[in-house]
Amino acid sequence: MEAERLDQGIADSIIDIVKKREEKVKCQQDVDSNGYGSDYLGLLIQAHHDEDETKKISMEQLIDECRTLYAAGQETANAALSWMILLLAIHRDWQEKVRNEVISIFGHEKCLDFDGIARLKITGMFILETLRLYTPVYTGFIRDIGKEATLGKLTGLDGVQCHIPFIMIHHDPKIWGEDVHAFKPERFLDGIAKATNNNPTAFMPFGMGHHICAGSNFAINEAKITIAMILQRYSLTLSPGYVHAPHPGLTLRPAYGIQIILNAL
Ligand code: HEM
Numbered sequence: 001m002e003a004e005r006l007d008q009g010i011a012d013s014i015i016d017i018v019k020k021r022e023e024k025v026k027c028q029q030d031v032d033s034n035g036y037g038s039d040y041l042g043l044l045i046q047a048h049h050d051e052d053e054t055k056k057i058s059m060e061q062l063i064d065e066c067r068t069l070y071a072a073g074q075e076t077a078n079a080a081l082s083w084m085i086l087l088l089a090i091h092r093d094w095q096e097k098v099r100n101e102v103i104s105i106f107g108h109e110k111c112l113d114f115d116g117i118a119r120l121k122i123t124g125m126f127i128l129e130t131l132r133l134y135t136p137v138y139t140g141f142i143r144d145i146g147k148e149a150t151l152g153k154l155t156g157l158d159g160v161q162c163h164i165p166f167i168m169i170h171h172d173p174k175i176w177g178e179d180v181h182a183f184k185p186e187r188f189l190d191g192i193a194k195a196t197n198n199n200p201t202a203f204m205p206f207g208m209g210h211h212i213c214a215g216s217n218f219a220i221n222e223a224k225i226t227i228a229m230i231l232q233r234y235s236l237t238l239s240p241g242y243v244h245a246p247h248p249g250l251t252l253r254p255a256y257g258i259q260i261i262l263n264a265l
Contacts, residue, residue: 021045045062075136080134081222083130083134083136122185131205135170137166140169233264237260242259
């Protein structure tokens, strides 16, 4: 009952947001170039109002899309950012390296732009190493194996489910070396292909194949922007009250949160 009430609450708040956009269009405030808006929600509302019945989506479909995107994008990115903040606070040398890169590209200006974000190479290496060590979707994925598939010498796997736990792959010394548990963003200095010896299945924080994460670029940019904006303003120190307890829930999360002391620069 509680789950149903929450579910209805989520649907109602999405409908409220949609109605506000529709009202704006009715009032002619936002019809100049973007109609219902040029973001993802705007595109969904446009599809909901499409006169072509073959392209039109129902309100239920629109709500489902919003739900999926929020669930897939919020919990994962939240977990990833938490571990990034922890590792920045613990590895002060990397905090300095990342901050120096941010300042060298953006100066002490508070405003970031996309050209600069794309040039945040050290920050990118730091993000990849965090995703390797603390893979948010640690369970990986489960795939049904089809008729024709073979796995090494195994055949006749039709109907078998295959579970690929990303975190075990990301912590496999045969792939990453004996220092697999060490925090070493320099592994990614020459990109993911070099770090994994051209093995695309060695590093899969965003999955792979048909259902690979739809928001991976968004998530990396989101992390770069968040880290850059924090490091432009603060230095981070781990609070002595922090207890390290990665909790394997829906995503890999810090069981008791991450307590950080922020000092304005
Ligand atoms: C660090 C952050 C994130 C991580 C680690 C992550 C990871 C993943 C993983 C492992 C999958 C399953 C891939 C598979 O089954 O092969 C997935 C799917 C998905 N993700 Fe993400 N994700 C992140 C952020 C986001 C964001 C920000 C969005 C949206 C804005 C998003 C949207 C999706 C969607 C829609 C799917 C389903 C794709 C499909 O089934 O076709 N994700 N993500």
